[in-house]
Amino acid sequence: MSVKTIEWKNDQVVMLDQRLLPHKEIIRVCRNYKEVAAAIRQMIIRGAPAIGVAAAMGVALGALQSKTKDFDREFEQIVLTLAKTRPTAVNLFWALERMRKVYSENRDRGVDAVKRLLKIEAQKIYKEDIAANKEMGKYGAELLADAKHVMTHCNAGALATAGYGTALGVLRALKESGKKFDVFVNETRPFLQGARLTAWELKKEKIATTLITDSMAGYLMQIGRVDAIVVGCDRVAANGDVANKIGTYTIAVLARRHGIPFYVAGPTSSIDLNCPTGEDIPIEQRNPKEVSHMFGKALAPKGISIFNPAFDVTSQELISAIITEKGIIRPPYQQNIASHVSH
Ligand code: MRU
Numbered sequence: 001m002s003v004k005t006i007e008w009k010n011d012q013v014v015m016l017d018q019r020l021l022p023h024k025e026i027i028r029v030c031r032n033y034k035e036v037a038a039a040i041r042q043m044i045i046r047g048a049p050a051i052g053v054a055a056a057m058g059v060a061l062g063a064l065q066s067k068t069k070d071f072d073r074e075f076e077q078i079v080l081t082l083a084k085t086r087p088t089a090v091n092l093f094w095a096l097e098r099m100r101k102v103y104s105e106n107r108d109r110g111v112d113a114v115k116r117l118l119k120i121e122a123q124k125i126y127k128e129d130i131a132a133n134k135e136m137g138k139y140g141a142e143l144l145a146d147a148k149h150v151m152t153h154c155n156a157g158a159l160a161t162a163g164y165g166t167a168l169g170v171l172r173a174l175k176e177s178g179k180k181f182d183v184f185v186n187e188t189r190p191f192l193q194g195a196r197l198t199a200w201e202l203k204k205e206k207i208a209t210t211l212i213t214d215s216m217a218g219y220l221m222q223i224g225r226v227d228a229i230v231v232g233c234d235r236v237a238a239n240g241d242v243a244n245k246i247g248t249y250t251i252a253v254l255a256r257r258h259g260i261p262f263y264v265a266g267p268t269s270s271i272d273l274n275c276p277t278g279e280d281i282p283i284e285q286r287n288p289k290e291v292s293h294m295f296g297k298a299l300a301p302k303g304i305s306i307f308n309p310a311f312d313v314t315s316q317e318l319i320s321a322i323i324t325e326k327g328i329i330r331p332p333y334q335q336n337i338a339s340h341v342s343h
Contacts, residue, residue: 003016003157003158003159003163003201003204004016004163005018005045005050005158005159005160005161005162005163006045006050006053006054006057006126006162008057008060008119008122008123008126011061011064011119012029012030012031012061013029013030013035013036013039013054013057013058013061014027014028014029014030015027015028015030015039015044015045015054016028016045016159017044018043018044018045018046018159018196018197019042019043019044021159021196021197021200022196022197022199022200028044030058030061032061032062032065033058033059033061033062033065033078033081033082034081036054036055036057036058036061036062036082037058037081037082037084037085039054040054040055040058040082040085040086040092041085041086043191046155046159046160046193047089047155047156047157047159047160047161047232048089048090048091048092048160048232048233048234048235048266048270049091049129049133049160049161049162049166049266049267049269049270050159050160050161050162051085051086051089051091051092052089052091052092052094052095052125052129052269053095053122053125053126053129053161053162055082055083055085055092055095055096055099056095056096056098056099056121056122056125056126057122057126058078058082059075059078059079059082059096059099059118059122060099060115060118060119060121060122062074062075062078062081063075063078063103063114063115063118063119064115064118064119066078066111066115071111071114072107075103079096079099079100082096083096086284087282087283087284088234088235088243088281088282088283088284088310088311089234089235089270090234090235090269090270090271090272090275091234091267091269091270094269094270095125095269098121098125099118099121099122102114102117102118102121103118125162126162127162129161129162129163129267129269130161130162130163130164131325132267132268132269132324132325133161133162133163133164133165133166133169133267133325134164134169134173135325135326136166136169136170136265136266136267136323136324136325137164137169137170137172137173137174137176138173139323139324139325139327139328140167140169140170140173140174140230140263140265140323141170141173141174141176141177141179143170143263143321143323143328144170144171144174144179144181144228144230144263145174145177145179146227147174147181147227147228148180148181148182148227149181149182149183149184149225149226149227149228150171150174150181150182150183150184150226150227150228150229150230151183151184151185151186151217151220151221151226151228151229151230151251152167152168152171152183152184152185152186152194152198152229152230152231153186153188153194153214153217153229153231153244153245153247153248153251154186154188154193154194154198154231154232154244154245154247154248155168155188155193155194155197155198155201155232156168156169156198156231156232156233156265156266157169157197157198157201157202158201159197159201160197160232165201165232166232166233166265166266166267166323167230167231167232167265168198168201168202169265170230170263170265170323171183171202171205171207171230172205172207175205175207181207181208182207182208182209182210183202183207183208183209183210184209184210184212184217184220184225184226185198185199185202185209185210185211185212186212186213186214186217186247186251187211187212187213187214188214188245188247189213189214189247190290190291190308191286191290191310193245194211195211199211214247214250217250217251217254218254221254221255221257221258221260222258226255226258226260227260228260228261228262228263229251229252229255229260229261229262229263230263230264230265230323231244231245231248231251231262231263231264231265232244232245232264232265232266233264233265233266233270233322234270234311235270235271235272235275235281236264236266236270236271236272236322236337237272237275237276237277237278237280237281237316238271238272238273238274238275238276238277238334238337238338239276239277239278239316239333239334239337240316240319240322240329240331240333240334240337241277241278241279241281241313241314241315241316242264242266242278242313242314242316242319242322243278243281243283243311243312243313243314244264244311244312244314245310245311245312246309246310246311246312247312248311248312248314249312249313249314249315249318250312252314252318252319253318255318256318261320261321262314262318262319262320263319263320263321263322263323264314264319264321264322264323265322265323265324266322266323266324267324267325268324268325268326268340268341271324271337271341273337273338273341278313278314278315278316279313281311281313283309283310283311283312283313284309284310284311285308285309285310286308286309286310287308288306288308290308291306291307291308292304292306316331316333317331319331319333322337324340326340326343327340
């Protein structure tokens with residue numbers, strides 16, 4: 001695979017520092033679980049499935065290094081520290097839950113056995129994520145088979161996952177199926193995941209890509225230059241509402257206005273049946289400096305009030321279909337999501 005986002009190597013967690021892309025490809029080594037938690041918080045690694053994989057590896061690393069007599073207390077501390085890193089992507093909590101299950105189901109086999117099994121589980125989560133993305137790619141490529149001009153928002157690529165990507169996985173699969181198409185990438189202010197990461201990945205992949213600012217998306221739809229939109233997701237509520245990068249809602253509304261299909265791609269680990277609707281999804285608020293500054297330079301007057309939500313919620317009626325590793329979910333989402341997950 002051309003992009004290695006995260007890896008378990010010599011009992012350490014190794015990540016590509018996404019803050020420095022596309023200009024520098026620097027590898028960071030996390031030597032303990034606190035460093036993994038800091039890497040998630042600081043956006044060295046980001047994107048819902050990648051955050052989940054990192055958290056699982058963080059738990060495995062923390063457990064493996066535990067030397068205390070009270071392993072159970074330390075395990076709780078490790079899980080809690082990782083759970084506090086970012087609130088919106090449910091994959092983080094899903095991965096922690098999987099690790100906790102391995103711990104509780106095997107605790108009576110002794111600390112060494114638990115440590116070994118946690119390490120195996122983290123790598124299983126990693127591998128399953130790549131496999132899920134490839135499956136999703138196949139389903140998504142069928143859905144987008146006739147699209148010549150596709151738009152995407154944020155980065156839902158190899159960088160946002162263990163590899164291959166969700167929305168960008170669909171585009172990779174579309175290319176592998178021999179289709180000719182081009183992609184409009186929204187820059188995705190304020191963190192610029194589109195300009196810095198998606199443009200970088202698609203260029204590497206040799207997929208025809210045009211970068212636009214977020215405010216140009218509506219105009220392109222109006223002049224008939226967009227056939228389909230595909231984005232990733234951070235959390236899908238039980239009724240089909242989707243939290244994704246800030247600005248997603250805006251393009252979904254525009255897509256409906258112009259009769260353009262709006263697709264969401266994400267693994268079933270992004271579906272949260274415990275969240276009845278989008279209103280129940282916690283939205284992360286980030287540092288105001290991401291809005292007022294760019295690359296350390298102030299853009300706005302000092303002292304101006306700033307609002308910086310990292311995600312928004314797209315209501316289910318604006319979504320044409322949700323693509324997962326198990327297939328395509330169509331409306332009515334309330335009933336179809338529940339049966340899709342349980343099959
Ligand atoms: O703040 P980020 O960069 O973690 O936000 C990422 C997104 O919103 C992605 O679209 C989402 O996580 C899907 S990634 C496959």
